[in-house]
Amino acid sequence: MEHLLEQIAHCIEFGKVNQASPYPPEMKGQPGADEWTLTALQQGFSPEDILQHGFIRGMDRVGEKFAAHQIFVPQMLLSAKAMTTAMRHLQPFFQSGEAKKRGTFVIGTVAGDLHEIGKNLAGMMIAGNGWDVIDLGKDVKTERFAETVRQHPGCAVGLSALLTTTMENMADTVNALKREFPMLKILIGGAPVNAAFCTEIGADFYAANPQTAVQYLKEISVGWSK
Amino acid sequence: MELREFRYQAGDLPLPLEVLEARMGYPAGQCPDYLRLLIREALQWAEEHSEIQGGLVVLEPVSLRKETHTLMLGGVELEIHKILFGQLRKSDAMALFLCTAGPAVGAQAEELMRRGDFLEGYILDLIGSEIVEVAMDQIQDTLERELALTGLHITNRFSPGYCGWRVAEQQKLFSFFPKGFCGVTLTEHSLMQPIKSVSGIIGIGRNVRRKAYACQACEMAHCIYRGRVVTE
Numbered sequence: 001m002e003h004l005l006e007q008i009a010h011c012i013e014f015g016k017v018n019q020a021s022p023y024p025p026e027m028k029g030q031p032g033a034d035e036w037t038l039t040a041l042q043q044g045f046s047p048e049d050i051l052q053h054g055f056i057r058g059m060d061r062v063g064e065k066f067a068a069h070q071i072f073v074p075q076m077l078l079s080a081k082a083m084t085t086a087m088r089h090l091q092p093f094f095q096s097g098e099a100k101k102r103g104t105f106v107i108g109t110v111a112g113d114l115h116e117i118g119k120n121l122a123g124m125m126i127a128g129n130g131w132d133v134i135d136l137g138k139d140v141k142t143e144r145f146a147e148t149v150r151q152h153p154g155c156a157v158g159l160s161a162l163l164t165t166t167m168e169n170m171a172d173t174v175n176a177l178k179r180e181f182p183m184l185k186i187l188i189g190g191a192p193v194n195a196a197f198c199t200e201i202g203a204d205f206y207a208a209n210p211q212t213a214v215q216y217l218k219e220i221s222v223g224w225s226k
Numbered sequence: 227m228e229l230r231e232f233r234y235q236a237g238d239l240p241l242p243l244e245v246l247e248a249r250m251g252y253p254a255g256q257c258p259d260y261l262r263l264l265i266r267e268a269l270q271w272a273e274e275h276s277e278i279q280g281g282l283v284v285l286e287p288v289s290l291r292k293e294t295h296t297l298m299l300g301g302v303e304l305e306i307h308k309i310l311f312g313q314l315r316k317s318d319a320m321a322l323f324l325c326t327a328g329p330a331v332g333a334q335a336e337e338l339m340r341r342g343d344f345l346e347g348y349i350l351d352l353i354g355s356e357i358v359e360v361a362m363d364q365i366q367d368t369l370e371r372e373l374a375l376t377g378l379h380i381t382n383r384f385s386p387g388y389c390g391w392r393v394a395e396q397q398k399l400f401s402f403f404p405k406g407f408c409g410v411t412l413t414e415h416s417l418m419q420p421i422k423s424v425s426g427i428i429g430i431g432r433n434v435r436r437k438a439y440a441c442q443a444c445e446m447a448h449c450i451y452r453g454r455v456v457t458e
Binding site: 078 | 250387391
């Protein structure tokens with residue numbers, strides 16, 4: 001039984017999407033996260049067990065290897081694709097309320113900035129760790145963030161920037177969101193920002209990489225239970 | 227004020243696989259073979275679809291105001307940040323530049339990511355960025371070689387959006403180029419379209435130098451230009 005969930009975790013860890021996927025070459029022709037997830041559901045595993053002991057376990061390993069410079073962005077993206085492909089099988093259970101996620105995470109690149117690869121990567125890692133991720137895209141104005149937070153009480157927010165000069169927009173967005181939602185947890189990330197800037201603008205956490213964002217979100221979602 | 231134009235074929239630019247692998251984080255020789263293959267395929271696609279062009283305008287005299295960290299060029303006041311002011315203050319003239327890889331590579335990278343091919347999209351996006359930077363290296367090298375004949379030197383190049391120079395200043399910078407030059411336009415937030423484009427400024431003078439990136443002057447620990455080696 002456990003073997004099946006480990007297979008899912010293994011496929012996610014190594015970026016094996018499905019049987020047709022040629023990557024990684026040493027797993028060519030073998031089932032991927034897609035097929036193993038379907039099999040697990042057919043054998044009666046709960047969506048939450050698959051998420052927790054398959055997806056999250058796999059993505060945790062990916063995050064740890066990335067943080068330790070054992071793998072790099074391309075391999076992380078393959079893992080993210082394996083996870084998002086397999087996640088499609090679980091979506092109906094989350095949508096019906098039969099299974100619960102850790103919470104909702106709203107993410108976007110701040111106004112005036114069109115860069116989103118880092119943001120996408122963080123979003124995928126966070127989704128793989130059991131969060132319902134609402135990706136607002138790039139060049140997102142403060143009001144759009146605020147409107148989304150109103151629609152999803154209890155969510156957390158992630159803001160990304162690449163340009164030094166859009167850091168000001170990030171500060172404005174944090175300021176406006178904190179004014180309206182004092183309890184809202186806001187994470188920031190991106191090339192020009194750091195922990196000192198995070199403190200300066202009143203955000204809650206600076207994520208140097210996707211894995212630290214995942215860790216922080218785990219800490220603030222201790223109330224979450226499967 | 228003379229506008230010089232440049233055109234390149236991506237296949238003629240130095241774009242070794244090892245450099246692209248390093249940009250993705252891989253130490254030498256550690257990129258998996260299947261990724262190398264994907265990078266090679268994406269590079270070939272990018273070489274076939276890029277439309278690389280750029281331009282350069284040299285302006286003098288230069289008037290710099292330390293109190294406001296501003297730079298007066300051809301009747302236009304550029305509000306450069308103190309970091310940039312420090313790098314350019316010894317300049318006697320300035321070269322403004324614009325360079326693009328064209329629309330195809332950035333658009334295709336975005337499309338690949340939109341349909342879930344994250345890895346392929348990421349690789350193409352990175353190649354697009356590298357193409358435009360390497361093309362701009364060529365333009366900058368040409369300028370440096372020519373000026374060296376007259377005893378002049380150049381600084382590194384600096385772009386709005388980095389080193390504290392506001393992106394909105396790009397509107398002023400673009401006023402020195404014909405409208406739609408190289409097919410590059412600005413969005414309402416002053417960002418360039420096509421996205422694989424660069425613009426900015428280079429200082430010129432007898433007492434300036436181009437050096438290994440001046441990162442010690444900047445706090446941006448994860449900047450994409452941090453540690454980028456100058457191709458001298």
